Amino acid sequence: MFRRFLAYYGPQKHLFIADTVCALVIAGIDLAFPSILRSLTGGLFTEGPSAIMASLGMIAAGLVAMYLVRCACRYFVSAQGHIMGARMESKMRQDLFDQYERFSFSYFDRVNSGDMMSRVVNDLFDICEAAHHVPEWIIICGVEIVGAFVILFTISPVLAGVMAAVTALFVVVMVRQNFRMRAVYTDNRLKISGVNSQLQDSLAGMRVVKSFANEETERAKFRRSNDRYLDSKEAMYRVMGTYQATSALMTGVLFTIIVVLGGYLVAQGQMTAVDMATFALYISLFTTPIETLVNSTETFQKAIAGFRRMDEVLMSTPDVLDKPDARPLEVSAGAIEYRDVCFTYEDREIGADRRAGVERPVIDHLSLSIRPGETIALVGPSGGGKSTTCSLLPRFYDVQSGSITIDGQDVRDVTQESLRRAIGLVQQDVYLFDGTIRENIAYGRPGATNDEIAQAARRANIHDFIESLEDGYDTVVGERGGRLSGGQKQRIAIARVFLKDPKILILDEATSALDNESEEAVQESLERLAADRTTIIIAHRLSTIKGADEIATVEHGQVVERGTHEELLARGGTYARYYRMQFEGVRARELDE
Numbered sequence: 214m215f216r217r218f219l220a221y222y223g224p225q226k227h228l229f230i231a232d233t234v235c236a237l238v239i240a241g242i243d244l245a246f247p248s249i250l251r252s253l254t255g256g257l258f259t260e261g262p263s264a265i266m267a268s269l270g271m272i273a274a275g276l277v278a279m280y281l282v283r284c285a286c287r288y289f290v291s292a293q294g295h296i297m298g299a300r301m302e303s304k305m306r307q308d309l310f311d312q313y314e315r316f317s318f319s320y321f322d323r324v325n326s327g328d329m330m331s332r333v334v335n336d337l338f339d340i341c342e343a344a345h346h347v348p349e350w351i352i353i354c355g356v357e358i359v360g361a362f363v364i365l366f367t368i369s370p371v372l373a374g375v376m377a378a379v380t381a382l383f384v385v386v387m388v389r390q391n392f393r394m395r396a397v398y399t400d401n402r403l404k405i406s407g408v409n410s411q412l413q414d415s416l417a418g419m420r421v422v423k424s425f426a427n428e429e430t431e432r433a434k435f436r437r438s439n440d441r442y443l444d445s446k447e448a449m450y451r452v453m454g455t456y457q458a459t460s461a462l463m464t465g466v467l468f469t470i471i472v473v474l475g476g477y478l479v480a481q482g483q484m485t486a487v488d489m490a491t492f493a494l495y496i497s498l499f500t501t502p503i504e505t506l507v508n509s510t511e512t513f514q515k516a517i518a519g520f521r522r523m524d525e526v527l528m529s530t531p532d533v534l535d536k537p538d539a540r541p542l543e544v545s546a547g548a549i550e551y552r553d554v555c556f557t558y559e560d561r562e563i564g565a566d567r568r569a570g571v572e573r574p575v576i577d578h579l580s581l582s583i584r585p586g587e588t589i590a591l592v593g594p595s596g597g598g599k600s601t602t603c604s605l606l607p608r609f610y611d612v613q614s615g616s617i618t619i620d621g622q623d624v625r626d627v628t629q630e631s632l633r634r635a636i637g638l639v640q641q642d643v644y645l646f647d648g649t650i651r652e653n654i655a656y657g658r659p660g661a662t663n664d665e666i667a668q669a670a671r672r673a674n675i676h677d678f679i680e681s682l683e684d685g686y687d688t689v690v691g692e693r694g695g696r697l698s699g700g701q702k703q704r705i706a707i708a709r710v711f712l713k714d715p716k717i718l719i720l721d722e723a724t725s726a727l728d729n730e731s732e733e734a735v736q737e738s739l740e741r742l743a744a745d746r747t748t749i750i751i752a753h754r755l756s757t758i759k760g761a762d763e764i765a766t767v768e769h770g771q772v773v774e775r776g777t778h779e780e781l782l783a784r785g786g787t788y789a790r791y792y793r794m795q796f797e798g799v800r801a802r803e804l805d806e
């Protein structure tokens with residue numbers, strides 16, 4: 214994991230080297246200052262004021278030059294160091310996003326979006342704070358601490374030795390405290406992800422929350438996550454407080470030693486008063502860096518926790534992958550063949566049918582062949598496996614056994630891109646991006662001309678409506694298309710698929726959420742869309758089945774019967790039973806209206 218982290222420094226190596234050199238210069242200058250002061254004040258006693266006066270001008274010029282160099286280096290370390298961190302953060306963010314795009318549906322079934330957001334936003338910030346600050350701190354502070362001790366040892370080995378021993382003792386205590394920090398920070402990350410998920414869930418489901426008047430329940434749920442985060446933060450600050458107090462105690466103890474032991478050594482004639490003052494000057498040169506290093510461990514712990522979470526994402530392999538020798542799918546006629554397909558969702562708790570104590574796969578040895586250009590409707594009880602059957606075709610999930618072929622090509626042997634370009638999907642729950650109507654339709658085929666977009670809209674029965682809007686095709690649809698009705702969103706989604714012009718079509722209960730009037734307009738455009746394409750319809754309503762050439766009943770993950778509406782009714786099997794139960798009531802209601 215550490216090597217993978219270091220790899221992000223690779224493209225920034227020039228900046229990193231320059232940053233390191235500047236950090237070293239700063240440390241060197243900081244170390245030199247007390248020594249210069251010492252020789253100046255020492256000279257006061259040995260050479261007399263006149264000699265000092267003579268060299269003061271040169272010393273002043275030297276000091277000004279030194280501090281100008283220090284200023285320039287500080288600027289570089291601050292500005293370029295942060296820039297280096299920001300570039301690494303940007304690369305990590307892109308890598309993480311690219312990886313999310315690579316994952317298949319099973320990943321998104323498992324991981325919630327608040328958690329994903331938290332990894333992209335909070336974790337990366339922490340990682341990159343550490344990426345540029347920690348090396349800089351280690352160099353500046355390390356050189357200052359070691360350098361200060363070397364100089365102090367040359368002045369008084371006894372005093373320096375005692376101070377080194379005491380400092381080492383404190384460092385051991387602090388390192389032990391660090392181990393506790395790691396657990397606290399990891400917990401902290403988990404808790405903030407919990408808050409993010411809760412927030413995301415409640416905001417996304419606001420309509421449901423309000424319609425059930427469940428604001429209080431949501432508030433209570435949020436309060437619980439928020440309180441847990443607060444508890445975790447309080448624990449974190451307590452651990453941090455202990456750190457800071459330990460470091461303050463160390464400074465106090467060291468100063469006391471200088472005054473008491475130093476005073477004793479001066480009294481014994483083993484050290485001069487100037488030396489003792491130099492010790493006092495140097496003390497801040499290593500206590501401040503030790504404090505900084507203590508603080509950097511906080512940043513470092515957060516970064517390790519963050520990078521571990523990021524690495525976990527980057528290292529997981531998507532379960533639907535292109536084979537190395539995958540070829541583009543070539544659809545000639547559009548024949549589809551499911552052969553003895555079995556499939557169960559990873560999350561078996563929900564996915565498996567546990568009736569009668571037997572765990573059955575969600576799709577259980579299903580075979581189904583669909584002729585080119587045919588429209589087939591899948592009907593059957595809810596949870597029977599209709600949607601799952603359709604999800605397997607574009608490889609949203611991979612079959613566990615058996616095969617699915619399109620014009621004789623196994624879907625696992627072709628590239629996912631070509632496969633998904635060949636299949637159009639219209640779902641009940643339409644997702645529009647927050648952009649203009651034009652952009653949303655053009656999503657079906659990036660680069661489409663305005664004429665092509667308008668043509669697609671015309672075929673989807675939505676052109677006139679769009680033209681009637683003040684901004685026409687440039688109307689912004691709002692987040693998730695919030696400014697449009699269900700039927701309008703659905704027709705924009707259909708226009709998108711017209712533009713994509715796939716050979717194969719999946720209509721997943723596309724009209725079931727619409728009122729009668731919208732349904733008619735949508736139904737008409739859907740029929741136009743389905744003409745000349747191999748189409749699978751997941752049907753829950755009688756009206757959807759009417760346009761189908763054939764019907765297949767899917768129950769317990771199997772096709773139990775198949776035929777035309779009349780044939781199946783005459784057979785008196787599952788479909789006939791299902792039809793009477795589900796649809797005759799509907800038809801009776803429709804006739805009544």
Ligand code: ADP
Binds near residue numbers: 563564593602
């Ligand atoms: P249908 O479309 O016929 O209503 P589905 O294909 O949606 O049926 O569901 C078949 C079974 O798979 C159900 O038991 C359902 O609970 C389960 N299921 C559907 N989607 C998932 C999922 N993403 N993860 C786990 N189980 C799922």
